Amino acid sequence: MAEVIVLNDQDVEKLVSFEENLKLVEQAFADFSRGKSHVFPVIREKIAKQQGIFGVKSGYLETQNVLGFKAGGFWSGNKDRGLASHQSVMVLFDSSTGEPSAFVAANYVTQIRTAAVGAIGCKYLARPASRVLAVIGAGQQGRNQLAATLKVMPSFQEVRIYDQDRAMATALAKDVARYIPKVVTEKEPRPACAEADVIVTAASSYQAIVLAEWIRPGTHINAVGTDTRGKQELDPEIFRRAKLVVDNISQCLYLGESQHAYDAGIITRESIYAEIGEIISGMKPGRTTPDEITLLDTTGVAIQDLATAGYAVDQARKKGLGTRVWL
Numbered sequence: 001m002a003e004v005i006v007l008n009d010q011d012v013e014k015l016v017s018f019e020e021n022l023k024l025v026e027q028a029f030a031d032f033s034r035g036k037s038h039v040f041p042v043i044r045e046k047i048a049k050q051q052g053i054f055g056v057k058s059g060y061l062e063t064q065n066v067l068g069f070k071a072g073g074f075w076s077g078n079k080d081r082g083l084a085s086h087q088s089v090m091v092l093f094d095s096s097t098g099e100p101s102a103f104v105a106a107n108y109v110t111q112i113r114t115a116a117v118g119a120i121g122c123k124y125l126a127r128p129a130s131r132v133l134a135v136i137g138a139g140q141q142g143r144n145q146l147a148a149t150l151k152v153m154p155s156f157q158e159v160r161i162y163d164q165d166r167a168m169a170t171a172l173a174k175d176v177a178r179y180i181p182k183v184v185t186e187k188e189p190r191p192a193c194a195e196a197d198v199i200v201t202a203a204s205s206y207q208a209i210v211l212a213e214w215i216r217p218g219t220h221i222n223a224v225g226t227d228t229r230g231k232q233e234l235d236p237e238i239f240r241r242a243k244l245v246v247d248n249i250s251q252c253l254y255l256g257e258s259q260h261a262y263d264a265g266i267i268t269r270e271s272i273y274a275e276i277g278e279i280i281s282g283m284k285p286g287r288t289t290p291d292e293i294t295l296l297d298t299t300g301v302a303i304q305d306l307a308t309a310g311y312a313v314d315q316a317r318k319k320g321l322g323t324r325v326w327l
């Protein structure tokens, strides 16, 4: 029988700090660009009857020896049930025998691994003296992205928040006001974006919210919310002017914000400047001039989940946390 360790979201939260996670996710992307971590084809399908999106992301990290998958997705009706929109769980395997080794609740894993890539985007692509941060979409991801961005870039003096649900924007603004001198909620997306040095989009939208003419030279955009066919937050015209960095080329052209610019012929596969791992590992420079518009399209890659969950399981073994079952 195989011993399988079971971790819930609270266990993962105790075991993985923001700082550790940032390092793990950076390492996973750098390894990916060197061919040392592997991503398998993604499944992501609509469950229309239930307003759900269900998917499976899987892969293998050679350096950390973590093999497994995350299954789950996004249920837009969950808000009204008092549940998080995102729901997922991971299964890890012993890579030498194929036996299952861990079941890990992955809602918290998803939150922190996505926040980490946003922070990485800012670290390598935003102007270091960025002062105004716009957050479009004030749900779970907007909240996590905001916290992570402020941690890696203490230069921000002002945050502008826009959400079509004003109560969401107001609730987030109230929480953030403890950390930053000026927080404003906007009724429209334009004033949030027009003076921003960094724009983070994390809405579950199916139409462009941020228009090309609002984007000033030097702006960095982290496009986080579009991770499924049909979702959209940015005007595809933005891609004509932006230096485009992606988490994974194939995923972004099909599932990410890039899908719209790609389908409209505004970009090609060759227009993509880099995968983020190539920048982290020093194969290509990040931002090179203060005036360039940079755009990180992130869809969420299995290696992020595996790096975070694999570390949580290692720590749980060392610290005797979690529950054991035998299968």
Ligand SMILES: NC(=O)c1ccc[n+]([C@@H]2O[C@H](COP(=O)([O-])OP(=O)(O)OC[C@H]3O[C@@H](n4cnc5c(N)ncnc54)[C@H](O)[C@@H]3O)[C@@H](O)[C@H]2O)c1
Residues within 6 Å of the ligand: 074, 079, 085, 086, 110, 114, 136, 137, 138, 139, 140, 141, 142, 162, 163, 164, 165, 168, 202, 203, 204, 205, 206, 207, 209, 223, 224, 225, 226, 227, 231, 298, 299, 300, 301
């Ligand atoms: N890139 C990644 O790795 C990754 C990871 C997790 C989630 N996501 C995606 O991020 C998005 C947000 O996830 P979440 O868990 O924060 O969801 P959530 O339901 O907690 O929050 C979404 C917020 O977006 C707002 N919104 C929706 N459409 C809007 C519009 N047109 N204009 C303005 N605001 C709008 C909603 O009012 C809500 O407050 C989803 O699309 C999700 O699939 C991406």
